[in-house]
Amino acid sequence: MQLSSLSQAVALALSLAAGVAVSPALAQSASPVSSSGAAVSLLLRQPAVSARQLAFVYGGALWVANRDGSQPRQLAPRVSSEFSPRFSPDGQWIAFSASYDGNTDVYVVPTAGGQPRRLTWHGSSDQVTGWSPDGRRVLFASPRQVLNNRSNQLYEVPLEGGFEQQVMKAVAYEGSWSPDGRLLAYRPYRQANNGSSGWRQSRGGTTPPIWIIDPKGKTWEEIPHVNATDWNPIWMGDEVVFISDRNDGAANLFAYNTKTKALRQLTQETVWDVKAADGRDGRIVYEVGGRIKEISLAGGAPTTLNISLNEPSAQARVQWKDAARTITSVALSATGKRVLVSARGEVFSVPVKDGVVRNLTQTSGVREKDALWSPDGQQVAYISDEPGMRHQVVLRDQLGDQATGKTPRKILLPETGYYHLLDWSPEGSRLVLQDNHLNLYQLPLSGPQSGQLLKIDSSPRRQNYDVGFSPDGRWLAYTVTGRNHFSQIRVHDFQTGQQHTLTDGMSHAEQPVFSSKGDVLYFAASVNSGPAQVGLDMSTQERALRMGLFAAVLRADGSSPLLPKAGDEDGKDGKGGKGDGDEGDKDDAKPSDKSSDKKADAKSDAKSDAKADAKADKADAKSGKAKPVRIDFAGLQNRIVGLPVAQARYDHLGVAADGALFYIERGQPGASIEPPNADGDERGELFRFDFEEKKAKVVKPGVHDYSLSADGKKILLDLGGGRLEVADAREKIDAKPVDVSGLRVRIDPRAEWRQIFDETWWMEKEFFYDPKLHGLDWKGVYQRYLPLLAHVQRREDLNDLMVDMIGELQVGHNRVGGGDVLTEPKVAIGLLGADFSFEGGHYRISKIFQGDRWNPFLKAPLAAPGLNVKAGDYLLAVNGRPVDGQHNLFQQLENTVGKPVQLTIASDAKGQGARQVQVEPIASEVALRQWDWVEHNRQEVDRLSGGKLAYVYMPDTATQGFQHFNRMFFAQVDKQGLVMDDRRNGGGQAANYVTEVLGRSYLGSWKDRDALVYDTPGGAIYGPKAMLIDQDAGSGGDFMPYAFRRTGLGPLIGKRTWGGLIGIAANPPLIDGGNLVVPFFRFFTPEGEWRIENEGVSPDVDVNLDPVAVNEGRDVQLETAVTNVMERLKTWKPIQRTEPPAMPTKVGG
Secondary structure, three states: OOOOHHHHHHHHHHHHHOOOOOOHHHHHOOOOEOOOOOEOOOOOEEEEEOOOEEEEEEOOEEEEEEOOOOOOEEOOOOOOOEEEEEEOOOOOEEEEEEOHHHOOEEEEEEOOOOOOEEOOOOOOOOEEEEEOOOOOEEEEEEOOOOOOOOOOEEEEEEOOOOOOEEOOOOOOOEEEEOOOOOOEEEEOOOOOOEOOEOOOOOOOOOOOOOEEEOOOOOOEEEOOOOOOOEEEEEEEOOEEEEEEOOOOOOOEEEEEEOOOOOEEEOOOOOOOOEEEEEEEOOEEEEEEOOEEEEEEOOOOOOEEEOOOOOOOOOOOOOEEEEHHHHEEEEEEOOOOOEEEEEEOOEEEEEEOOOOOOEEOOOOOOOOEEEEEEOOOOOEEEEEEOOOOOOOEEEEEEOOOHHHHOOOOEEEEOOOOOOEEEEEEOOOOOEEEEEEOOOEEEEEEOOOOOOOOOEEEEEOOOOOOOOEEEOOOOOEEEEEEEOOOOOEEEEEEEOOOOOEEEOOOOOOEEEEEEEOOOOOEEEEEEEOOOHHHHOOOEHHHOOOOOOEEEEEEEOOOOOOOOOOOOOOOOOOEOOOOOEOOOOOOOHHHOOOOOHHHHHHHHHHHHHHHHHHHHHHHHHHHHHHOOOOOOOOOOOOHHHHEEEOOOOOEEEEEEEEOOOOOEEEEEEOOOOOOOOOOOOOOOOOEEEEEEEOOOOEEEEEEEEEOEEEEOOOOOEEEEEOOOOOEEEEEOOOOOOOEEEOOOOOEEEEOHHHHHHHHHHHHHHHHHHHOOOOOHHHOOHHHHHHHHHHHHOOOOOHHHHHHHHHHHHHHHOOOOOEEEOOOOOOOOOOOEOEOOEEEEEEOOEEEEEEEOOOOOOOOOOOOHHHOOOOOOOOOOEEEEEOOEEOEOOEOOOOOOEOOOOOOEEEEEEOOOOOOOOEEEEEOOEOOOHHHHHHHHHHHHHHHHHHHOOOOEEEEEOOOEOHHHHHHHHHHHHOOOOOOEEEEEOOOOOOEOEOHHHHHHHOOOOOEEEOOOOOOOEEEOOOOOOOOEEEEEOOOOOOHHHHHHHHHHHOOOOOEEEOOOOOOOEEOOOOOOOOOOOEEEOOOEEOEOOOOOEOOOOOOOOOOEEOOOOHHHHHOOOOHHHHHHHHHHHHHHOOOOOOOOOOOOOOOOOOOO
16 A cells, blocks of 8 residues: 555644654655555565465455465455464465454465355354364364453364364463474463553563473473563474564564574564564564564575555545444533534534534544533534644634634643643633643633633642532632542632632532522532542442532521521512511610620621622623622631432532532442443432422433533433433423434544544653653654554554554553444354363263352353253254254354253263253353352362361452452451462452451450350451462552562462553543553552562462463462461461450459
């Protein structure tokens, strides 16, 4: 594909606009030329070779060419992603993986072309890694029988299709058979720089070696390994070729001689990593820098294969997209007739009832967001990145430029910072914004400071500001999170520029909103939020946040909105005049002292103020202006009153035109466990508090968010998933849906891809925890990767490119993925919760997973009482269709998830005693297999320790880990010691809760008259402990063993952990809904040292998960931990007393 002169000019111009230096290569020629004179295509991936042909992936499609790269042609139909090609030994077939039908499976296609044939149907991801030496079976990796997506195992499937045979139980990510088919060279676990995770040169624990094993024997060896990542083994004669990043700089090819044990480096790449390779007949092809090169196994200089492809990209053509799937914000117009929607980088004005949808921006390749209505509904304001990796505020007519001919006003914001619009003042004079660096700003739109960004305040803690204007626009109430992590409410006076603190920091206060008259400020506050405040701490799990609703009476002479009405005769004649007796008897007035005089003066002043205010009200009503709002800060904290509502988790307060207070009540964590397929979008109940009745009631359930019109008469309900409704903001919400089907946007993918690429680079610069990005020349990185952008053929290619770019930072938790990628409707494959062997030409059940009897959502289809299906039975048919050597079991289970399926079960392969049973297949067995493994480990620890040790497994340090720990630990506090298992821990939070419980000190015991003595604290195991760790445990799974060791709880046993404690993420998603995770905080020790990141936590006792032992059904790491704890238990003396002292013998004793 050629980079046109226009494309080069655009790339050059945009680079200069962004302030990024442009390399001579980009300025002169961004694309090399082949020997034929055609432009060379880049981003060619995953090459494979046969004796005469070359295969590779380009734009997600499988291509073949002559061995020298000439005469390329697309081999398989590109309907989805195709990847991991491998030629059969005879060169007649190519096996590859593809995500047709929404699932990744193994396919084969003749090298001459034809229709691909599917070989696997399992619901997990099956990735081709090679062939058997005789060419009869395809070797692939799959996580189908492991505990999570951090491991794979190897399988083989016949070329003709049929039973998918597991090669060995030991985990393996990829492999290559020796020429005689006896030995297997393989990578045992994942690499840190993988998939969506960009982490070049990782030096934590997830740095896999290459192992060589005889799967049927008892021997294995490790290719000489250093703390680096080795991958992509290729067996060539007596040598195993592989890629390694062991030399700092770039990953290269190495060769290990299995006879002489000599190791040599084959390539000398210094700029780009070697990413994938394949070899045949002494020649190796490899991917590097988006190109394919070839080198001899004997050594020498590589040759670049210049390949020119003229295939147009279907994904790159201009097309219309549904923007409703990527809504980022909504706002209701002043009178509630229209909704302003920010979606897919555009700003739309959507009618509630009548009218047309207006796209006010229409700028593919520019991101507009955070759109707001002006108070009078005639203008809109939004943030735009049109200047190029820099924000500006745009104000334009609500009818659009073409309708009015008006030129939008553009206000350039500072170069540093990523901005968000928050609110527009009621009188229209200013906007309020925040940036990602904790600052709150105002942007005056008129007057001498018009267009100048003025700082209001800063927060010492990261937060999103809650803001609320007074009706007259003079005051801004907002939140600032203090050093104690509690949010305070402050008020800024735009007349004087002063800030005033309303709450004292002894409560957590948020969501400030002024009443419609401006005499009261409503807000939510909590005095029990402390334990739930620092969300990184695991101790915040399932901590109910009880908040009350409060009203601050702003004037010293103001009244509580909750005061009862007297209902007395007021003496008025109904015309505003006074009735009899109003004057009183002046002669009866008593002389007063000075104090009384002061009180009288104060009352007189108050009356005068009230009269003046009443006159001002009338004048303002005539002019349309809001009544001036007065705030008396002296004694204000004593004028805060609580509303009579239950304490709960409240969010988003708003005041309607009739003075009623709307708010959302959210669910509380830990109150229930929902089914695993429940909608994850958090919704709550919308309440309305009526000050006449002094009661609150639910007016709409299932609300994600809402907004009110400027006049407070209409309410916009965001129900999640792009569903919007509008109603009158009254006691009864009779909502009507807003039609968002018209949110269609014309996308130029190449322009949008450029915006995404630039914004990814920009957000890394703005959000990464170190402003200097560890000293990396980040502009130089941009310059190096930008020329490759022109060769992107699809959104997935863009992700791959950006993963490589952000990987230059060489840190963990740095990820990019998703977005508007090509996805096919998923045809779900039903699973039966069982393992199968293949005997007598039929599928035989080797194991049935029982599930978890205490988890109603973890279904085990074949374990249901009454089915009477057992291990050893044969499965002969599914819905009457046979399953045998020619009919894959999982093929017969297509599209059966959750549907009744009839199975034919027999006691032998010939069908003896055949019977029919009906089950409902499930979509995934991961949870079943994990719980089976956990229970097996617990029972094994119990058996090996003679019942003395507890076993607790934590799959993560978030919700599941918290639940696992509480469930398993407290049920075993009668044990003497403990084995904690952190292996494969997916992380989440800092597990301080775990170490605090494990480190509890014995304080004493209590004597019951009849029952056993019990201790305080009651939930504790005081004996020796150990923790199992491995390379698949990371993030929170790094911190937990660090904390375990630091608090002196016991030794760590296993392998070094992942090593990722630069945390995530404060940046927004990408324009098309893609995910970018920029690490913005980092751990350091009490000694002031950066630790664990790119290092991991090393074990005290280093134990490999021996693959031979695993194949035999043993877990040597677990066995070692039990032995360690039991050895220390021999000398441990119990500290808690099981018997009370002698009973007292005298009264008062």
